Amino acid sequence: MPKHYDLEAAARYWGQERLKHRDELAVVLSLRETKEVNQAYDTWESSLVVETLGGVRGRKVVDLACGVGRITVPLARAGARVLALDNAPGMLERAESHVRRAGMAKSVQFALGPAWSIPVPDRSQDGVVCVGLLEHLPPAEQIRVLKEVDRVLKKGGSLATVLNNPHSILLQAPTDNRFRKGHQFPNGYYCALVDRKKLLGTLGRHFRVEPVGTNLFYSLLRFAFRAEGTAKDIALRRRAFKVATELDLRFRLKGLADEVLTDHTFFRARKLR
Ligand SMILES: C[S@@+](CC[C@H](N)C(=O)[O-])C[C@H]1O[C@@H](n2cnc3c(N)ncnc32)[C@H](O)[C@@H]1O
Secondary structure, X not given: OOXXXXXXXXXXXXXXXXXXXXXXXXXXXXXXXXHHXXXXXXXXXXXXXXXXXXXXXXXXXXEEOOOXXXXXXXXXXXXXXXXXXEOOHHHHHHHHHHHHHOOOHHHEEEEEOXXXXXXXXXXXXXXXXXXXXXXHOOHHXXXXXXXXXXXXXEEEEEEEEEEEOOOOOOOOOOOOOOOOOOOOOOOOOOOOOOOHHHHHHOOHHHEEEEEEEEOHHHXXXXXXXXXXXXXXXXXXXXXXXXXXXXXXXXXXXXXXXXXXXXXXXXXXEEEOO
16 A cells, blocks of 8 residues: 555546546446436536536636536536646546537636646636545645635635535445545545545635535435345336435535435535635
8 A cells, every 4th residue: 555645546546447437427426336326416416516606607617626527517508617627637538528529618628737736826716616536635635625725716716515424324334435445545546534624624714614515315315225126126216316316405404414324515615815
């Protein structure tokens, strides 16, 4: 196991090994979950991004660790001028081709590099989206990313981020992601439950941080529907996940359920000064 976080190994993992999988949602979300689980997660997260940034038409938004452009395309469609950055050349190529196919090439620029080095001036951006990244970085690198977000955001700008829940009983189950160990594997993969309090605390007095919503219903179903099933089971599962996502988007539950049962919380951090 490498002692230090190896950025190049991470880029190889994401931009080569991971991209071999056919299902593009699985490439950037979860390889072991079923299609309907990844689709439900994608609907929940992408629905909240634009809303959390408070409207993006004509605004400059960075999609940090953009992957295949899952969030880049809806941001551009909503009218944002997007800088899509990723550390893996393979991911950027894939994102570029999705953006082109969506007819959004004029609205998106691309940058190759680590998330703690965004090639834009201080205080120049209206929004930053950071989803699916922080849990794949060790704590010191997570903090570097948030300091960089602070550097690039204008006063009044917002960070939209999703953090996994270290208090979740379900995420701690031994049958959940066996590779979420908080160390980097030889193939470059790193995944951990994040220390949300400490992490969001690093934004300090510059930001007002508030939860936008959690994915409680999704989390319960994801855990309950572990087993393989017949075609009928799968159809039922698809319907159940659709309803769960609608409930998560409508009720925005927080509090105790968030503490012990939800996989993720969506946060908005607005820059105050
Ligand atoms: C789980 S995927 C998420 C992609 C995208 N944000 C999404 O949610 O669809 C993680 C992405 O982070 C990128 N990545 C990992 N470490 C990075 C780093 N230090 N700097 C920039 N990108 C990084 C990977 O190349 C990969 O595209």
